Amino acid sequence: MRTVTIHPAAITHNLHEVKRRAPQSKVLAMVKANAYGHGVSAVLPALAEADGIGVAILSEALEARSLGWDKTIGLIEGVFSEDDWHTAIKHDIGCVIHHQPQLDWALASAPPADSATRTVWLKYNTGMNRLGFDDTALISAATALHAAGYQLILTTHFANADVKAHPLNAKQIQRFTDMLAYLQTHISADIQGSLCNSAAIVSQPEHHFDWVRPGIMLYGGSPITEASAAELSLRPAMTFASQVIAIHTVKAGDAIGYSSLWTASVDTRVALISAGYGDGYPRVIDSEADVVIHGQTKAHCCPIRGRVAMDMMVIDIEAAGDDIRLGDTVTLWGDAPHVDTVASYAHTISYELLCRLSPRATRQIH
Amino acid sequence: MRTVTIHPAAITHNLHEVKRRAPQSKVLAMVKANAYGHGVSAVLPALAEADGIGVAILSEALEARSLGWDKTIGLIEGVFSEDDWHTAIKHDIGCVIHHQPQLDWALASAPPADSATRTVWLKYNTGMNRLGFDDTALISAATALHAAGYQLILTTHFANADVKAHPLNAKQIQRFTDMLAYLQTHISADIQGSLCNSAAIVSQPEHHFDWVRPGIMLYGGSPITEASAAELSLRPAMTFASQVIAIHTVKAGDAIGYSSLWTASVDTRVALISAGYGDGYPRVIDSEADVVIHGQTKAHCCPIRGRVAMDMMVIDIEAAGDDIRLGDTVTLWGDAPHVDTVASYAHTISYELLCRLSPRATRQIH
Numbered sequence: 001m002r003t004v005t006i007h008p009a010a011i012t013h014n015l016h017e018v019k020r021r022a023p024q025s026k027v028l029a030m031v032k033a034n035a036y037g038h039g040v041s042a043v044l045p046a047l048a049e050a051d052g053i054g055v056a057i058l059s060e061a062l063e064a065r066s067l068g069w070d071k072t073i074g075l076i077e078g079v080f081s082e083d084d085w086h087t088a089i090k091h092d093i094g095c096v097i098h099h100q101p102q103l104d105w106a107l108a109s110a111p112p113a114d115s116a117t118r119t120v121w122l123k124y125n126t127g128m129n130r131l132g133f134d135d136t137a138l139i140s141a142a143t144a145l146h147a148a149g150y151q152l153i154l155t156t157h158f159a160n161a162d163v164k165a166h167p168l169n170a171k172q173i174q175r176f177t178d179m180l181a182y183l184q185t186h187i188s189a190d191i192q193g194s195l196c197n198s199a200a201i202v203s204q205p206e207h208h209f210d211w212v213r214p215g216i217m218l219y220g221g222s223p224i225t226e227a228s229a230a231e232l233s234l235r236p237a238m239t240f241a242s243q244v245i246a247i248h249t250v251k252a253g254d255a256i257g258y259s260s261l262w263t264a265s266v267d268t269r270v271a272l273i274s275a276g277y278g279d280g281y282p283r284v285i286d287s288e289a290d291v292v293i294h295g296q297t298k299a300h301c302c303p304i305r306g307r308v309a310m311d312m313m314v315i316d317i318e319a320a321g322d323d324i325r326l327g328d329t330v331t332l333w334g335d336a337p338h339v340d341t342v343a344s345y346a347h348t349i350s351y352e353l354l355c356r357l358s359p360r361a362t363r364q365i366h
Numbered sequence: 367m368r369t370v371t372i373h374p375a376a377i378t379h380n381l382h383e384v385k386r387r388a389p390q391s392k393v394l395a396m397v398k399a400n401a402y403g404h405g406v407s408a409v410l411p412a413l414a415e416a417d418g419i420g421v422a423i424l425s426e427a428l429e430a431r432s433l434g435w436d437k438t439i440g441l442i443e444g445v446f447s448e449d450d451w452h453t454a455i456k457h458d459i460g461c462v463i464h465h466q467p468q469l470d471w472a473l474a475s476a477p478p479a480d481s482a483t484r485t486v487w488l489k490y491n492t493g494m495n496r497l498g499f500d501d502t503a504l505i506s507a508a509t510a511l512h513a514a515g516y517q518l519i520l521t522t523h524f525a526n527a528d529v530k531a532h533p534l535n536a537k538q539i540q541r542f543t544d545m546l547a548y549l550q551t552h553i554s555a556d557i558q559g560s561l562c563n564s565a566a567i568v569s570q571p572e573h574h575f576d577w578v579r580p581g582i583m584l585y586g587g588s589p590i591t592e593a594s595a596a597e598l599s600l601r602p603a604m605t606f607a608s609q610v611i612a613i614h615t616v617k618a619g620d621a622i623g624y625s626s627l628w629t630a631s632v633d634t635r636v637a638l639i640s641a642g643y644g645d646g647y648p649r650v651i652d653s654e655a656d657v658v659i660h661g662q663t664k665a666h667c668c669p670i671r672g673r674v675a676m677d678m679m680v681i682d683i684e685a686a687g688d689d690i691r692l693g694d695t696v697t698l699w700g701d702a703p704h705v706d707t708v709a710s711y712a713h714t715i716s717y718e719l720l721c722r723l724s725p726r727a728t729r730q731i732h
Contacts (some may be wrong), residue, residue, distance in 0.1 A: 001446060011600065015444060032676065032724060033644030033676050033677065033724065034644075034725065034726060036644075056640075056644070056676070056677035056678075057677070059642065059728075064516050076677075077611060077640060077677060078613050080367060080640065080693070081693070099612045099613075099614065101692060106496060127620075128622075128623060128624075129620050129622045129623070129680075130623055130638060130672075130675075131612060131678075134558075140702065148704060159621070159624055159626050160624070160625060160626060162625075168626060184589075223591065243446065246464060246465045246497060247465075250495050254493075254495050255495065255525070256494075257494060257496055257525060258494075258525055258532060259528075260525050260526060273496060273730060274422075274423065274443060274446065274497065277401075277717075277718045277722060278398065278400075278402075278422070278721040280722055281716050281719045284713060284714050284717070291459070301469075306496075310398065310721060311398060311399065311400050311442075312422075312497075314496055324468060326502070327447070339480070348652060349649070351643075352643045352649045353677060355643055355644040355676060355724055356646055356724060357724070358399065358400065358401060358403070358721055358724075360426075362425075
């Protein structure tokens, strides 16, 4: 048994936290990568109060439309071909334009005047050096798009927003602010701005501009290194759980599992649980990694021993006495341990764990 | 664009390699964890010549039955409840029995005489210390099951078969061989044995016994540290590919992506590709990690620069001159780079990369 339970009420709560922090801004809720692994169909109803959703690729946009999402959709990598541009127009999808071919397609085929695709998210490279136009090309693109009847949202992306004091943040903010002012003065006062991902929503409250783009915070993960999700009043939107399938005692001196990574120093009672990296739990973790087993009388925080395998892992339940029985529920991440904590065991970020869940677990909504 | 292409001909070839190495043994082809991420429905036709398939959990067994697999199914974690035991009987699923409750369920409710569930895979703990009975309990379980009319396959699992010279291997083989001889002498000469996973199929040819249980080698990954997949004549069964979605030049001194991990020492032409950890590519990789871009005239092995993001990554194409264009296909793993190589960049094994693919990529069979 392995289950992934999605909590829509937590997502709505987290959306309210975004709105509380950015009350003057519209919210583009990021649901790319299958809503960070939570499932688009499970999260869209919880995001009904968002002003729009953001997706990475066209197929994700079309899925959201097929699920009935009729408000703004922002396609953050834009289209990859001229054919895709026409598909975007057909489905009223607002596109990022970040390089010359996308600009050419937009200028060659303008959408109807009432189309949502008339709003373009024009990507400015302020220091991420990944997507976006540099200064001269951006001004030229904005001028041409405005002349062709497009409404523009200037957008950029932080490289280091998770570390508030990183010196690149101030530089990116300054470049963005200067460019937006230039475009509003020289092209159109109606040009809007969108700068902040989750991290910047929290740490750059004076720079929220017209649209904020929360991602991980909607799902209850902390976007910044300086504060936990709980300190930011964010609630985890997913519980990943399994079950005790066997209990036995490993004798002192015996090793457990692949590569005999852990050896019992004393006779040790262990529980097998039926989840592993084949479900999306990371295989390589620190020795302090733990799970929470919901025993007969209380919850126990218990360490993982040895190598996480494809379909199971071994938990040290010696400290729990007889309170843990066959069939007991095990939280891999959820309220505790928090997915941010599990990510730290694997030297990565919660985003990756959430996205890299395999389809094997049973999915439910609660 | 991100595609996962499964190659059934490679799987059949790899199955033939198993049979060539273990000509006297029956083959239980492991298709747990959605056939190591390849998709059960995609691989079953390629495994038609296997004698049976192995799955981790009951839902996987039922999926295989619903897809028309009518030969042996081995449930390697066994059932988790008495209800599941009855479901196993109903669908002719052969179960591992590795602890007392499973034994109790089997003894309380024997399947009909013609049921495939009458064959039990009795798990012996020879040193993995994860699942299975110790000596005394095993002999007692075998005696009781035989008396109740079950046919038995003694089975165990290696902890360190990937390292041929590991001293635990010889100990596990000795314990297994001794126990099988004891059971055949004292209980029934018909008791069979199953010892070898992929690694042991390759490195322990004298100990193949009645059933071998190949997993990773069916999918073209090397199971041992001493030889590559190519050296073992195994062909990769999956190609994970993406596409160049933008090309630009990063100026000397500028950093790329999240956390500004990589800084260009000279002006550097880079390609953005539309795949990332949201698709299952590992986020944390060594600096030598690379991809193969299929350019206009030839294939180029090009390094990944900066942090792999959720939906994209940046590739250094400076050495490829103008040969790489928008829309070019990029192999993340396949013939080259091999998934074993990518796994080494992430300090893990190919099994994990294959299993932790997300559902986002378009799936195809070729």
